[in-house]
Amino acid sequence: xxxxxxxxxxxxxxxxxxxxxxxxxxxxxxxxxxxxxxxxxxxxxxxxxxxxxxxxxxxxxxxxxxxxxxxxxxxxxxxxxxxxxxxxxxxxxxxxxxxxxxxxxxxxxxxxxxxxxxxxxxxxxxxxxxxxxxxxxxxxxxxxxxxxxxxxxxxxxxxxxxxxxxxxxxxxxxxxxxxxxxxxxxxxxxxxxxxxxxxxxxxxxxxxxxxxxxxxxxxxxxxxxxxxxxxxxxxxxxxxxxxxxxxxxxxxxxxxxxxxxxxxxxxxxxxxxxxxxxxxxxxxxxxxxxxxxxxxxxxxxxx
Amino acid sequence: xxxxxxxxxxxxxxxxxxxxxxxxxxxxxxxxxxxxxxxxxxxxxxxxxxxxxxxxxxxxxxxxxxxxxxxxxxxxxxxxxxxxxxxxxxxxxxxxxxxxxxxxxxxxxxxxxxxxxxxxxxxxxxxxxxxxxxxxxxxxxxxxxxxxxxxxxxxxxxxxxxxxxxxxxxxxxxxxxxxxxxxxxxxxxxxxxxxxxxxxxxxxxxxxxxxxxxxxxxxxxxxxxxxxxxxxxxxxxxxxxxxxxxxxxxxxxxxxxxxxxxxxxxxxxxxxxxxxxxxxxxxxxxxxxxxxxxxxxxxxxxxxxxxxxxxxxxxxxxxxxxxxxxxxx
Numbered sequence: 001x002x003x004x005x006x007x008x009x010x011x012x013x014x015x016x017x018x019x020x021x022x023x024x025x026x027x028x029x030x031x032x033x034x035x036x037x038x039x040x041x042x043x044x045x046x047x048x049x050x051x052x053x054x055x056x057x058x059x060x061x062x063x064x065x066x067x068x069x070x071x072x073x074x075x076x077x078x079x080x081x082x083x084x085x086x087x088x089x090x091x092x093x094x095x096x097x098x099x100x101x102x103x104x105x106x107x108x109x110x111x112x113x114x115x116x117x118x119x120x121x122x123x124x125x126x127x128x129x130x131x132x133x134x135x136x137x138x139x140x141x142x143x144x145x146x147x148x149x150x151x152x153x154x155x156x157x158x159x160x161x162x163x164x165x166x167x168x169x170x171x172x173x174x175x176x177x178x179x180x181x182x183x184x185x186x187x188x189x190x191x192x193x194x195x196x197x198x199x200x201x202x203x204x205x206x207x208x209x210x211x212x213x214x215x216x217x218x219x220x221x222x223x224x225x226x227x228x229x230x231x232x233x234x235x236x237x238x239x240x241x242x243x244x245x246x247x248x249x250x251x252x253x254x255x256x257x258x259x260x261x262x263x264x265x266x267x268x269x270x271x272x273x274x275x276x277x278x279x280x281x282x283x284x285x286x287x288x289x290x291x292x293x294x295x296x297x298x299x300x301x302x303x
Numbered sequence: 304x305x306x307x308x309x310x311x312x313x314x315x316x317x318x319x320x321x322x323x324x325x326x327x328x329x330x331x332x333x334x335x336x337x338x339x340x341x342x343x344x345x346x347x348x349x350x351x352x353x354x355x356x357x358x359x360x361x362x363x364x365x366x367x368x369x370x371x372x373x374x375x376x377x378x379x380x381x382x383x384x385x386x387x388x389x390x391x392x393x394x395x396x397x398x399x400x401x402x403x404x405x406x407x408x409x410x411x412x413x414x415x416x417x418x419x420x421x422x423x424x425x426x427x428x429x430x431x432x433x434x435x436x437x438x439x440x441x442x443x444x445x446x447x448x449x450x451x452x453x454x455x456x457x458x459x460x461x462x463x464x465x466x467x468x469x470x471x472x473x474x475x476x477x478x479x480x481x482x483x484x485x486x487x488x489x490x491x492x493x494x495x496x497x498x499x500x501x502x503x504x505x506x507x508x509x510x511x512x513x514x515x516x517x518x519x520x521x522x523x524x525x526x527x528x529x530x531x532x533x534x535x536x537x538x539x540x541x542x543x544x545x546x547x548x549x550x551x552x553x554x555x556x557x558x559x560x561x562x563x564x565x566x567x568x569x570x571x572x573x574x575x576x577x578x579x580x581x582x583x584x585x586x587x588x589x590x591x592x593x594x595x596x597x598x599x600x601x602x603x604x605x606x607x608x609x610x611x612x613x614x615x616x617x618x619x620x621x622x623x624x625x626x627x628x629x630x631x632x
Contacts (some may be wrong), residue, residue, distance in 0.1 A: 041539070042439040049439065053448040056511065057485050060461040062473075066466070069458045105311075111365070119362035126355035134363055141370040145568040145617055148610035151603050152376035152442040153369070155387055175369025178362055201347070207354030236456030238572035243598070260457045261576055268466060275459040286454035290447065293454075297512065 060276075067273035084269035091266055092256055092274050093248070098281070100245070101252040103211050104166060105234045108173035109227050112181045115174075116226060117219060120185025121211045125197050135186075141179040146239060154243050162244075169244040173234050182224045182297060188222035189215060225296040228289040235282045253278040374614075381608035383497050397608060407609075409584045410592045412499060417566050417588065420502040424562050425555065427506065428513035434519045435514070435545060446518065450511040457569070461576030462506055465491065467579075468500040494585030497578050501586050504577070505570060520554035521547060560624055567617055589613050611619045 066074055073079040088094065122128070123135050153172060154163070162168030192215065200210040241255035251259070257274050260266055287292060380398055383390035401407050432448060435442050452460070467473050468490040475487045490500040524547065532542045571590050574580055580587035580595060587595065590613060597606030 023307075034582045042437065045434050045437050046441070049431070049434050049442065049445040049449075050482075053445050055507075056449050056452055059452075059467075061462065062463050062467070065461075115362040115365055118358040122355040122357075122359035126351050126358070128352035128355035128359075131355060131359075134359060137371065138366050141366050141615075143618060143621060144370055144374055145564075145590070145610070145613055147571070147590040148377055148614040149370060149373035149567060151593070151597045151606050151610065152373040152380060154597075155603070156373065156376070171365075172369060175365050178365055179370070182362055207351055208313075208357065211354070211358060232454050236454075236458070238456070238458050238575065239594070240576075241418070247546060254456050254458050257462070258572065258576060261458075261462055262579070271462055272466075275462045279455050279459045282454045282456070283451065286451065287447070290450070294450075294515055297453075298516055 027113065043077045060279075063272045063279075066269050067276055070271045071267040071269060074267075075188065084267065085273050087267070088270045088273045088277075091270055092260055094277055095272070096123060096249065096251070097251055097253040097256040098277075100166075100250055101235055101254070101281075104169055104241075104245075105231055106250055107166070107170045108177065108234055109230050111132055111170065111174035112177045112230055113223055113226060116178055116181035116185045117180075117216060117223060118211065119182045120187075121189050121215050123182070123193075124186045124189035125194075125211075125215070126207060138179050139183050142183065146176065150239065150243065157244065164245060164247050164250060166245075166250060169240060172240050172244055173230075173237070177226075177230045177233065178239070184296060185222055186221065187299065189221055221292070222293075225290065225292040225299075228292040230294040231285055232282050232293070233286075243248060324415065377607045377610055380604055381611045383604045385604035385607065387603045388478050390604065392605070397604075398612075401608065401612070403607035406584055407592075410589055411589050413584070413586060413588050414567065416498055417502055417505065417570075418563070420506050421559065421562050421566065424506045424509040425513060425558055428510050428558070429548075429551075431510065431514045432521060433547065435518055446515075450515050452508050453511040453515075455508075457572035458506070458576055460504060461573045464500065464504040464573075465577050491578055492582065494582055497582060497585045501570070501574060501577060504573060505566065510564055512561065516558050516561075517551060520551045524550050556624060556627075560621065563620055564617060567613065567620075589616070591624055 031081045048119065067084055068080045068082065070079075070081045070083045073081060119138065123131065125136075157163055157168045157172075162171070196214060197207075197210055200214045201207065205213065235252075236254055237252075238254055238258045245251050245255060248256075257271075257278050260274065261271055380390055382394055385393050435446055435449075470473075470487075470489045470492075474490065478486050488496055490496045528546055528550075529542055532546055537545065567588070568590055570588060571594060574586055574588065574591050578586040580591050589609060593606050593609045593613065596602045598607060
C-alpha cells in the first residue's frame with residue numbers, strides 16, 4: 001500500500017483492464033487472439049513497439065556482444081573470447097571503484113534525505129518568519145546549472161582541502177540534489193491533512209516529534225522517490241567526480257570509465273565490458289524501483 | 304496511509320498560494336476570550352516557528368554553501384581575470400568583449416543547432432507513447448524497455464555511440480545497406496556530422512523520459528472523451544490529433560523545458576566521451592566551453608563568465624515558457 005501511494009497515473013488503466021486468466025497458455029493465446037480480432041491495428045502497433053524497444057536495447061546488446069571479443073575479433077566482427085573481461089580488471093580497479101561509487105552515493109543520499117525531509121516538512125506544515133523567502137531561495141536553486149557554479153565551487157573546496165576527498169564530492173552531490181528533493185518532499189507533505197499535525201500537537205507531541213514520529217513514517221514513498229532519483233543521478237555523474245575525485249583510488253566507476261576512455265589506449269572490448277559493469281547497478285535499481293522514478297519524473301508536470 | 308495519488312495530485316497545489324495552517328486562525332477568537340489559553344497558543348506558535356527554523360536550517364546551510372555562495376562568487380569572478388589563485392578586477396565590460404570572440408559565436412551556433420533536434424526529441428516519444436497507450440499485448444514490458452536508457456549514464460551511452468558512429472560502425476553499415484553509400488562517412492571526424500551524431504544520440508536518450516511523460520499525460524485523459532469522439536464518427540487518427548494532442552499541452556510544455564535544459568546543461572559527459580568538443584570547436588557547446596576554458600586553459604574568470612551566460616540563457620527560457628503558459632490559460 002505504501003508502494004501504491006506512489007503509483008503513477010499511467011498505472012490506472014491497467015487496473016480497469018480485465019486481465020487474461022492465467023490458467024495456461026491456451027487461454028492466454030485465446031485472449032490475445034480475441035483482442036487482435038477486436039482490433040486489427042494492434043498487430044502493426046505491436047511490431048512498431050517491438051522495433052522501438054529493439055532500438056532502445058541495442059546499446060546493451062552491442063556492449064554485451066563486443067565485450068565478449070578480443071580486439072582482433074572486434075575488428076573482424078567474428079569469434080568470441082572472455083579475454084577482455086579478464087583484462088578489464090588490470091586496467092580498471094573495478095571492485096574499488098564500485099565501492100567508491102556505492103559509498104559516495106549512499107552518503108550523499110543520506111544527507112539529502114535528512115535535510116530535504118525536514119526542510120520539506122518545515123516549508124509545508126510550519127510557519128516562521130522568512131519562510132517564503134527561504135523557500136524561494138532553496139527552490140530557485142533548482143534552476144542553477146552545475147556549470148555556472150562548478151568553478152568557484154572547485155576553488156573553494158581546494159582552499160579547504162576537500163578536493164580528492166570523499167567528503168568534498170559527497171557535499172557537492174548533496175547540495176546539488178537538495179533543492180529538488182526539498183521541493184518533492186514539500187509537495188508530499190502538503191498532501192497530508194492539516195488535522196494530522198494539529199491532532200499530534202494537541203496530543204502533546206512537539207512539532208519536532210510530530211515530524212519525526214508522525215509525518216516521516218508516512219513519507220516513506222516520497223523518500224524512496226528521492227533516493228532512487230538521486231541514486232541514478234549521482235551514480236551516472238561524470239563532471240563532479242572528474243573534478244572532485246581525481247585520485248585513481250577514490251574515483252567512482254563512472255569517472256574511472258570516463259578517464260579510461262579519454263586515454264584512448266585501451267582496447268574497445270574492454271571498454272564495453274567496463275561500460276556494462278558501470279551501467280548494471282543503475283539498471284537494476286531502475287528495474288526494481290521503476291515506479292518511484294516515474295513518480296519523481298512526472299511530478300514536475302503539474303508545477 | 305496517504306491517498307494513493309498523493310504525490311502527483313498534490314503537485315498541483317505547489318504553485319498555488321502558500322497554504323496557511325488552519326489551527327490558529329480557527330482557535331483565534333475563542334483564545335482571545337480566554338487569557339491563559341492565548342498565552343498557551345502563542346507559546347505554541349513560538350514553538351512552531353522555532354521548529355520551522357530548526358528543521359529547515361540544515362537544508363538552508365547546505366544550499367547556501369554549495370549553491371548560493373558559489374553563484375555569487377561566479378558573478379564577481381566573471382568580471383575578473385581570475386586564474387584560480389589571483390584575480391584582478393576588469394569590470395562588466397568583459398561581457399562585451401565576449402561578443403567579439405568568434406569562438407563564442409561558434410559555440411552558441413552549436414547550441415542553436417542542437418535546439419533543432421528538440422522537436423524530434425518530442426515528436427518521436429509522442430508517437431511511441433500513443434502506440435503504448437493502445438495497450439497492446441506486452442505493452443508494459445515495452446514501456447519498461449523504452450524507459451530503460453533513462454537509468455544509463457551519458458558516459459556509457461557515449462562510449463557505445465562512438466563505436467556506433469565509427470567509419471565501419473553500424474550506422475554506416477545501415478546507410479550502405481539502403482544503397483546510400485555516398486553518405487557513408489566518418490561521422491565524428493567532421494565538424495557538422497559530429498554535431499549530428501551528438502544530436503542523434505541526445506534524441507535517442509531523451510526518448511525514454513519524454514515517452515513516460517506523455518504516457519502519464521495520456522492516462523489522465525478521461526476515456527469517455529474518446530468514446531464520445533468515436534461515437535461522433537471520429538477516426539483513430541482524428542481522435543489523436545483533436546483530442547489527445549490538445550489535452551497534452553501541459554505535458555508538452557514540461558517535456559520541452561526538460562529537453563531544452565538537458566540539451567544546454569546535461570551533455571557534458573556525452574561530448575567529453577564522444578568528441579572531446581572537437582573536431583575543432585565542432586561539438587563544443589556552451590557548457591563544455593565553460594569546462595574547457597577553466598580546467599584546460601586555466602581561464603577561470605572567462606569560464607565563470609560563460610557559466611553566468613549559460614545561467615541567464617536558461618533563466619530566459621524558463622521565464623519565456625512560464626509566460627507562454629500564463630498566456631495560454
